[in-house]
Amino acid sequence: GPKVLQIPSHQIIDMGQMVTLNCDPVSNHLYxxxxxxxxxxxxxxxxxxxxxxxxxxxxxxxxxxxxxxxDGSYFTLKIQPTALEDSAVYFCASSLLGVSQNTLYFGAGTRLSVL
Amino acid sequence: QQQVRQSPQSLTVWEGETAILNCSYENSAFDYFPWYQQFPGEGPALLISILSVSDKKEDGRFTIFFNKREKKLSLHIADSQPGDSATYFCAARAYQGGRALIFGTGTTVSVSP
Structure with missing residues (x-):
């Protein structure tokens, strides 16, 4: 099926730093x-x-x-500055349309560890 | 405020039994209810879904029963297999375009051979 790619799979940063999580959504999706x-x-x-x-x-x-x-390709989540409570797995998803029954496709997630 | 609730939190069944997972919601605007299956280390993947105009949806061994009046639904996994061991999320979304998909708290199912 359609694939959503997330890069990197795991990121470790110090509290207060900036982090950007990258997502490559399904190519023709809009949401x-x-x-x-x-x-x-x-x-x-x-x-x-x-x-x-x-x-x-x-x-x-x-x-x-x-x-x-x-750039019309990667969808990014930026956290600046990071806090300890931001440690979690962040999942990106995309869907072709925004209507309620349109399927969301999820990536495998990026595990963010804030030290 | 939890808009979508699930029970039980965890469930263990023997191979071949039927697992029953429950879900309830509060927002009357929800009209689409997908169930997602998630294995450790992976993202959730759509398993089966139902629209509020239906009261039952079947796909192989998986069946959703939906009660709009009571705002409840359930997922039945018939003839459970060890490969069904995963966390199952009930989710809901409102009919207004582009609205967020809201997930429940999840039920972790373990199928023992």
């Missing part, structure tokens, strides 16, 4: 999402993005977070 998962538990919605704009964001999407798709 993009970031989710946060701690310890294999609940998938928590962070933000969704369409046509160069944030459409919706949760309270977990702090001011230190930003998203963009600068």
């Amino acid at each position: 993009f999402y970031w989710y946060k998962q701690i310890l294999g538990q609940q998938m928590e919605f962070l933000v969704n993005f369409y046509n160069g704009k944030v459409m919706e964001k949760s309270k977990l999407f702090k001011d230190q977070f930003s998203v963009e798709r600068p």
Whole structure:
């Protein structure tokens, strides 16, 4: 099936540093999402993005977070500065359309460890 | 406030038994309910889904039962196999275009041979 690629698979950084998580969505998809998962538990919605704009964001999407798709290819999540509580697995997803029944395809995640 | 709830948190069944996973929701605007399967170290993958206009959806050994009045649904895994051991997430999404897919808390299923 369609593949979403996330790079890198694991990133370790010191608290206060900036980190950028990269996502290569399915090529013809138009909607993009970031989710946060701690310890294999609940998938928590962070933000969704369409046509160069944030459409919706949760309270977990702090001011230190930003998203963009600068060159029309990678969809990125930037955290600046990072905090200890940002340690988690971050999943990127994409969907072709935004209608409710359109399938979200997820990447394998990037494990972020903030020391 | 948890919009999508799942129970039990974990479940162990013997190979060949039927596993039943429960889900409930609060938001009446939700009209699409996918179930995602996640194996350790991987992202969630769509397993089966249902729209709120239906009360049942079947795909092989997997069946969703949906009760709109009670805002409840369940996933039945018939003839469970060891390869079904995974975490299952119930999710929900509103009909308004582009809205977030909200995940439940997950149920970890272990199938013993």
